[in-house]
Amino acid sequence: MSISYYPLSRLVARHQPALGQAVDDVVRSGQYLRGEREAAFEQAWSQAVGVAHTVGCANGLDALTLVLMGWKQREGWADGDEVIVPAMTFAATGLSVLRAGLRPVWCDVGADALIDVADAKRRVTPRTRAAIAVHLYGRVCDIDALRAWQKETGIKLLEDAAQAHLARYQGRPAGGLLDAAAFSFYPGKNLGALGDAGCVCTHDKDLATRVRALANYGATEKYLHTFVGLNSRMDEIQAAVLTARLPYVEDENARRRSLAAQYRAKIHHPGVSLSPVASPDTDEVCHIFPVLVSQPADFQHYMTTCGIETARHYPRALHQQTAFAHIDAPHLPVSERIAREEVSLPIHPLLSDEEVVYIAECINRYEAP
Numbered sequence: 001m002s003i004s005y006y007p008l009s010r011l012v013a014r015h016q017p018a019l020g021q022a023v024d025d026v027v028r029s030g031q032y033l034r035g036e037r038e039a040a041f042e043q044a045w046s047q048a049v050g051v052a053h054t055v056g057c058a059n060g061l062d063a064l065t066l067v068l069m070g071w072k073q074r075e076g077w078a079d080g081d082e083v084i085v086p087a088m089t090f091a092a093t094g095l096s097v098l099r100a101g102l103r104p105v106w107c108d109v110g111a112d113a114l115i116d117v118a119d120a121k122r123r124v125t126p127r128t129r130a131a132i133a134v135h136l137y138g139r140v141c142d143i144d145a146l147r148a149w150q151k152e153t154g155i156k157l158l159e160d161a162a163q164a165h166l167a168r169y170q171g172r173p174a175g176g177l178l179d180a181a182a183f184s185f186y187p188g189k190n191l192g193a194l195g196d197a198g199c200v201c202t203h204d205k206d207l208a209t210r211v212r213a214l215a216n217y218g219a220t221e222k223y224l225h226t227f228v229g230l231n232s233r234m235d236e237i238q239a240a241v242l243t244a245r246l247p248y249v250e251d252e253n254a255r256r257r258s259l260a261a262q263y264r265a266k267i268h269h270p271g272v273s274l275s276p277v278a279s280p281d282t283d284e285v286c287h288i289f290p291v292l293v294s295q296p297a298d299f300q301h302y303m304t305t306c307g308i309e310t311a312r313h314y315p316r317a318l319h320q321q322t323a324f325a326h327i328d329a330p331h332l333p334v335s336e337r338i339a340r341e342e343v344s345l346p347i348h349p350l351l352s353d354e355e356v357v358y359i360a361e362c363i364n365r366y367e368a369p
């Protein structure tokens with residue numbers, strides 16, 4: 001058997017010829033940026049996520065950054081004001097805070113790898129302005145706890161939903177659960193473009209207007225530059241591709257959930273721990289299926305000898321990264337343990353039941369050193 005972690009070309013190929021047609025239509029249209037296809041995708045995504053506004057942009061890092069920039073200018077936050085960020089996430093979450101001229105304050109995650117709200121509360125200072133709830137692995141953070149915290153403090157709450165396309169909390173999709181959300185449509189996400197793309201979702205009309213201006217050189221009208229903005233656009237080819245793939249995401253997520261359930265039922269090994277099961281309040285979308293092992297390099301090597309490719313998300317927490325060395329690094333035991341021990345098993349809509357059985361059997365035969 002040879003099982004790749006994420007067979008991107010096969011995953012894209014099954015949407016042919018629709019994707020080829022979509023790209024061809026754009027090539028012929030003569031309209032490559034800020035056209036009708038971006039507007040159509042924004043509308044379709046707003047409807048799917050249940051928000052009033054979607055603003056397309058170039059990638060997920062920009063989407064996070066644009067929201068923070070928009071709040072900073074509207075609310076009058078100062079340079080160096082603080083945003084609480086869980087340390088176990090992809091680097092972009094922390095980088096966006098720095099790019100907006102703000103300061104990340106790291107907090108720990110729970111055993112489910114999602115923001116530990118009790119720990120986040122302990123990190124509040126007079127300069128705390130916001131927190132980022134990362135729906136890591138396609139799970140949804142504890143929205144009720146976050147909302148309760150927000151009521152006490154009045155801080156803004158941003159969802160990093162880059163791994164949580166159409167995940168749900170009490171039936172409502174991620175991306176419309178807090179004050180604003182950032183999505184990435186990087187090719188490897190549950191809804192992926194054929195290049196970079198991202199968007200901001202919000203119910204807040206004023207924020208959406210600011211984000212749209214900030215992503216367009218800060219222009220509120222053509223050649224009227226009100227803000228110091230960026231150039232961050234979703235191009236028409238990506239918008240057309242995303243619109244073509246959107247109708248399949250729910251079914252693909254359901255397939256991922258079924259694969260995750262099979263892994264849970266079939267993996268029984270004292271040295272391989274599975275994450276806690278998601279709360280019944282949520283429908284996770286299993287972007288990543290993590291396991292924890294004491295020696296990940298040895299485990300990954302063993303899996304390779306079985307013909308199974310694995311990955312790691314993420315081998316360092318953000319407070320352990322050189323890029324953030326100038327930010328205070330508290331001891332964050334759960335994030336650090338996940339960074340040390342996490343290995344991601346293949347999970348994608350084309351993985352077969354037979355392959356999952358084989359992967360689980362290989363794991364159950366693993367002899368830890």
Ligand SMILES: *Cc1c(COP(=O)(O)O)cnc(C)c1O
Pocket residue numbers: 059060061062089090092093134136160162163183184185186196197198
């Ligand atoms: C992918 C990802 C991002 C960044 O998205 P890009 O489009 O690659 O910039 C941000 N946060 C998380 C949690 C991600 O997984």
